[in-house]
Every structure is written in C-alpha cells, then in structure tokens.
Amino acid sequence: MSRALSMVILLAMVTHGRSTDIGGMGAGGKADGKQFSFDLTAEVVKETPAWMPNSSCPPLEPRQAIEIATKQLHGLVKDPSAWYFLQLNLVQFNGDHWAYIVVFDRHYPDDVAVTFGDYFQIPVLMSGATLEPKVSALPRDVIEHSK
Numbered sequence: 001m002s003r004a005l006s007m008v009i010l011l012a013m014v015t016h017g018r019s020t021d022i023g024g025m026g027a028g029g030k031a032d033g034k035q036f037s038f039d040l041t042a043e044v045v046k047e048t049p050a051w052m053p054n055s056s057c058p059p060l061e062p063r064q065a066i067e068i069a070t071k072q073l074h075g076l077v078k079d080p081s082a083w084y085f086l087q088l089n090l091v092q093f094n095g096d097h098w099a100y101i102v103v104f105d106r107h108y109p110d111d112v113a114v115t116f117g118d119y120f121q122i123p124v125l126m127s128g129a130t131l132e133p134k135v136s137a138l139p140r141d142v143i144e145h146s147k
Contacts, residue, residue, distance in 0.1 A: 025040050025091065026039075026040070027040055027101055027123045028120075028121060028133065029104075029119055029121060030116075030119060030120075031076065031078075031106070031118040032077060032078045033137060033138050033139075033140055034136065034137060035135070035136045035137075035138050036076065036133040037133055037134045038121075038122070038123050038131045038133050038134075039131065040131065042093045042094050042097075044131070045093040045094070045097045045098070045099050045125065046094060046097050047127075048099070048125045048126040048129070049126045050095075050096035050097055050126075051098050051126065052096055058090070058098060058126060059126040059127075060100070060124070060125075060126045060128055062088055064128065065088065065100040065102055065124040066085060066102055068102075068124050068128055068130060069100075069102030069104075070085065070104075072122055072130045073104055073120055076120070077120075082106050082107050083104050083107070083120070084105060084107060085102070085104055086103045086104055086105045087103045088100060088102055088103070089101040089102075089103065097126070099123050099124065099125055099126065100123065100124040100126075101121050101122070101123055101124075102121070102122045102123075102124055103120070103121050103122075104119065104120040104122070105117070105118075105119055106118040113144060
C-alpha cells in the first residue's frame with residue numbers, strides 16, 4: 001500500500017504545476033452481472049475544496065479516499081471479501097480542483113481463467129463525497145475451469 005501512496009505523491013508532484021481543462025471523465029465498474037457507471041464532471045468537482053499550489057497535501061488524505069471508496073464498494077457488490085484495493089489515481093480538473101479514482105480488482109480462484117474480470121473505479125471527491133453510479137444489467141459471465 002505504501003508504494004501506491006508514493007505513486008500518488010509522485011503523480012501530484014509531476015502534474016500539479018500543469019493546468020488542465022478536463023470537462024469530465026468516466027469511471028465505473030463491472031461486478032455480479034452489472035455494469036456501474038459514475039458521471040464525474042468538472043462542474044461536480046468544481047464545487048469541492050480546491051487543492052492550492054502552496055499546500056503540500058490535498059484537502060482529503062489519500063487513505064481517507066481509499067476508506068470512503070471501500071465503504072461504497074462494499075455496498076455495491078455481493079461479496080466484499082472477494083475484492084482488494086489495487087491503486088489510487090489523482091486526476092486534476094480545471095486548475096486547483098482534483099478528484100481521486102480508487103481502483104479495486106476482484107480475487108478469483110487459481111483454477112479459474114479470467115479475461116475481462118470484474119473491476120471497480122470509484123471516484124471520491126475532495127469533500128469526501130462519492131457519486132451514485134448508474135447501474136445496468138450485463139449478460140452472465142461464462143466461467144471455465146482451467147485444465
């Protein structure tokens with residue numbers, strides 16, 4: 001986990017000086033036969049606390065963002081114990097406004113070959129708020145045991 005946090009700090013140091021103008025981005029996931037889609041827009045992010053260039057830490061600590069996203073994930077999937085934290089991304093919107101994207105992957109048994117497995121990318125705003133996903137049904141996955 002400390003390597004992931006180091007990457008967030010490195011990413012922040014590398015990109016903090018750049019000004020970007022992202023209008024929005026998609027984040028989402030696939031789990032339990034459902035597709036989840038979060039609509040993360042610049043308008044939503046603009047209403048959250050800014051991360052000013054003279055501040056070394058963002059308004060929401062990275063560990064808090066992971067905890068908040070984990071709680072939301074547990075409410076969206078059938079078996080939370082099958083999931084693990086993979087990485088934390090920091091995305092800059094319109095100057096000093098940022099959002100986290102917390103990424104989770106699903107554990108599968110060793111004897112199951114998985115292509116395009118379940119995943120989640122959960123946005124967490126600098127206010128600590130999360131977004132409600134749009135949910136749609138997917139066709140059932142075919143599970144084949146390796147030989």
